[in-house]
Amino acid sequence: MYLEQIKKLVLLQDIDNKLISYKEKLDILPKELNELKENLSNLDNKKLELEDKLNILNDQKKRLEFEIEDNDSKIKKVKNKLMMISNSKEYQAMMRELDNFERLNRTKQEELTSLLEDINLHQKDYDELLGEIEELDNKIKELENQSESELKDIEKKIEELEKEREASCASIPAPILARYNFIRERLSQPVVVAVSNGVCMGCYISIPPQTFVELQKGEQILNCPNCQRLIYWEEFYNKTEAE
Numbered sequence: 001m002y003l004e005q006i007k008k009l010v011l012l013q014d015i016d017n018k019l020i021s022y023k024e025k026l027d028i029l030p031k032e033l034n035e036l037k038e039n040l041s042n043l044d045n046k047k048l049e050l051e052d053k054l055n056i057l058n059d060q061k062k063r064l065e066f067e068i069e070d071n072d073s074k075i076k077k078v079k080n081k082l083m084m085i086s087n088s089k090e091y092q093a094m095m096r097e098l099d100n101f102e103r104l105n106r107t108k109q110e111e112l113t114s115l116l117e118d119i120n121l122h123q124k125d126y127d128e129l130l131g132e133i134e135e136l137d138n139k140i141k142e143l144e145n146q147s148e149s150e151l152k153d154i155e156k157k158i159e160e161l162e163k164e165r166e167a168s169c170a171s172i173p174a175p176i177l178a179r180y181n182f183i184r185e186r187l188s189q190p191v192v193v194a195v196s197n198g199v200c201m202g203c204y205i206s207i208p209p210q211t212f213v214e215l216q217k218g219e220q221i222l223n224c225p226n227c228q229r230l231i232y233w234e235e236f237y238n239k240t241e242a243e
């Protein structure tokens, strides 16, 4: 009778351990998915920032190109006028003007060159980012499909285990079950432990001789005086298990 109860407690503990690990999985899967989604939204923000930057740079490019073109036509006009001028003072003044326009255009051309380089670099980053986003998006969709079926499986297993647990609890006397639940709520795993060579396998501290003698009698379920876990004598258990 005593050993029967111990075995039932060990069985209940197995069920509870499985329940704990399944419930952990139930938490972990959505968490993983959320993390990936957060990464995706960060990348999307980065994409928007890059788009803004590229828009600004492209506007600058358009403006510069327009200015250069405008200057070019001014240069052309001045050159045409130059051919019709005979007065040398006027000619020199126009030459200076021409020189200024050309110098200005060279500067703008240099500006445009470095701007184009900048645009290229940002465009490259942007294209890479689009690739990353697509990859992550696919990964999330895949994981969503996978985790949906996986979560269903886990929920089903939990349901089965809950039923097993109910049946298991029903077969254990209420006061013993209450002690088991009390310890489970307060201590880390395990709840029911063997005493091996006089040492509690829950806290690894020796059982006092008097308790050990009681334990070997196998009459009632005892707690470890140190950690309060439910204890049983290993050899006793193994012997009847072998029989």
Ligand SMILES: [Zn+2]
Pocket (backbone or CB within 6 Å): 200, 201, 202, 203, 204, 205, 224, 225, 226, 227, 228, 229
């Ligand atoms: Zn202990």
